[in-house]
Amino acid sequence: MSLFKQSISSSEQYSRANIDSLLALANELKSLDSLGRVPQCLTGRVMSSLFFENSSRTYCSFVAAMQKLGGSVVSLPIESSSFASKGESLFDTIKTVDSYSDVIVLRHPDPNAISVACGATEHSVVLNAGNGAGEHPTQALLDVFTIHSELGRIDDLNVVLVGDLKFGRTVHSLSKLLGKFNNVRLYCVAHDSLQMPNEVLKSLDSVSVSLHNELTKELVSEADVIYVTRVQKERFSTEEEYEAVKGKFCVNASLLSTAKPAGQMVVMHPLPRNEELSTDLDSDPRAAYFRQMRYGLYARMALLIETLGASLLSTCE
Amino acid sequence: MSLFKQSISSSEQYSRANIDSLLALANELKSLDSLGRVPQCLTGRVMSSLFFENSSRTYCSFVAAMQKLGGSVVSLPIESSSFASKGESLFDTIKTVDSYSDVIVLRHPDPNAISVACGATEHSVVLNAGNGAGEHPTQALLDVFTIHSELGRIDDLNVVLVGDLKFGRTVHSLSKLLGKFNNVRLYCVAHDSLQMPNEVLKSLDSVSVSLHNELTKELVSEADVIYVTRVQKERFSTEEEYEAVKGKFCVNASLLSTAKPAGQMVVMHPLPRNEELSTDLDSDPRAAYFRQMRYGLYARMALLIETLGASLLSTCE
């Protein structure tokens, strides 16, 4: 099914065909941008960003994606918004925003907010930019675009997920999306208290998954992708426990000495990072985490074009 | 007189001919938008939004209106502005903003701020987006556009105004504007302490006005428009007084059982709402308050085009 006029709440909504089409489009946009020929195909369209919690990286990426295609953005810092301060319901707020928008990008701490939004809109598609402990489907999309661009394939991969796999919605959405590809093996490496939740594991029946509590040299040397997520001190009951754990899952230059060479493996991270990802990796060609954000720009541009039904051809510059 | 290069401080500035022209233009923009053919006729023009108090709905509507026409917006959340924090006078701030703007949208708690702004500008027109207890002339414009679009006329109407008519500048501006049409009868329904102020009543000499302190079945059954405004607890001296009053002026589905059918009457509200407007009306076709915000988008687009002297024809997409 085409994504035209589809709101996106979960990464499970993308079919394999959708992903192939989005990645091809993202790749074309990347080429066009390098030639300075990005089509202004969303001219006259309006995106509203409704961020009920802070997420500067996701926010900026969406705004830049919309504007590079000629569209415009109405942003409202929710703190200073009179919607919330006058006690308006989320339904009424969405009705208001829907009156002038073509697409609403919603970030909300409540996992159910996204379905309220989808139910209230009449003119706009809604894109989930993170709903509490739920999903983050555009992050998952940019992650597979990164893997595809860097390694040339998504099928037949050893993917090592490291860090906080319990609360990191990024790895939940990514795992579900990788489940649509063939021969993906997931190695979940985390402290016992931060392992991948059962609900997510259950949805991964077509994937080979194994759980580990150490990042061994064997895992590192087999990995095509090491995907690191931030470990937050607040998740641990004592500072000592955190200190004891953090070193075990730290990805740095010396760890990568046994890994596959550049071109055959990448290190990814959704950022921001704490100590789990060392800056001594920053200049290693296998460190893909800064490039990952740029892939995100093109992945979001592609998603905007497909959900809004624009054409690259009709209104090129 | 044409509105070209005219700043708009009060709804009394619109002549009947201006309104007819603005509504025709707003209607045309609505049609063009539904075809995806909004003209980019404000390309290169800059709107500055200066909101010295929060009003998310009005702010977003203006920003979207400007951007849909190809114009750009420089927005400054006043809280974080260094203009105010460095103690700058309003005159100097407007001089600054005027240096890069074509139009300034001003919201200010002080009713006199709008004339300071009009006196300081050299390059920009100023549009009043609410000046304290004063006026809100673009809200009045969108209200008459809503009535005209929904009922096909503005002359010869029974308009019931309900709620807080004392502090609601929206109903002040709307009443003055309705005074320019023929055979409009205003029924002001409010608790005695919240009735329409004498100053406004005096300016309505050509209108038939009656005051009521109950929303009777007779009024409801005669109404072509029921315009509800928010009743705020803070306006009452005691919580008991508020509780006693609020039920009397609540507009809900059961109240509308004696009203005219869909197509012949509408319920409007400037939003946000409290309990005076029940959500059980939301799916009633006579509930026009969500559509009202969309009419607002086109009304503001029309006003921008006329005050900035742009032409739909010259630079169509």
Added chain:
Amino acid sequence: MSLFKQSISSSEQYSRANIDSLLALANELKSLDSLGRVPQCLTGRVMSSLFFENSSRTYCSFVAAMQKLGGSVVSLPIESSSFASKGESLFDTIKTVDSYSDVIVLRHPDPNAISVACGATEHSVVLNAGNGAGEHPTQALLDVFTIHSELGRIDDLNVVLVGDLKFGRTVHSLSKLLGKFNNVRLYCVAHDSLQMPNEVLKSLDSVSVSLHNELTKELVSEADVIYVTRVQKERFSTEEEYEAVKGKFCVNASLLSTAKPAGQMVVMHPLPRNEELSTDLDSDPRAAYFRQMRYGLYARMALLIETLGASLLSTCE
């Protein structure tokens, strides 16, 4: 050397040829704007504004400049940013912003921030919009554009700098820039504790500089430019000291009675002002401080075009 792809940290980077070229371009943009023919030559380009301290005037001027040329802006109020609140390093933040930007405008209290930013970028040029007590090179550029536009020349001028010359980075950048012209004489007028720092004086070896602690009639009558800067109470140890000093350096209508006539001299100020610049000058034709902000718009447009390598001809409206 052309400014194409050059980040600008200091006003010392502009060669005399760069300045001549920028001023000619700024002047052409001013003419095109008055005809409503500003070229949309930055369409598809993205500016990021990163303001780690407030500066509404500089911020708005840059945003308007970018947007008038068809470019778009991703702005992030740093207070509400999750970059800083999640403890991200400036290097990582710049890496993030660089992933979707063509130009980054940076304001930061730390003088070294600008070199961190220049070192982290791969896709974007960085423009210094004020780095602590360091420099403000776009302000210096707009100041010389103002002088050139108002007086027809920059060489052979008597420039009187008045106010806080110690902490005012504006006058530091301007002095360095004026040092590139011929026969500029600088008269530094300030309370002893607020005189021009030695470091700046040392870099002005080709300029004739004299220090004064009184704004005498002789100085006023010789001046082609009187450049006033804000004197802040906080710079003085006691209120009495401030009160004693402030009158001595106040520029007002009576002081200008012995000055050269309109067309031959101007009063400038970077704004905002305190009592050191009287409002009784506002309607004097020699008061150039409001026009100065408009010159700033065109100066910044010119700098964006040159550093981004756009052409006025290629994509004119």
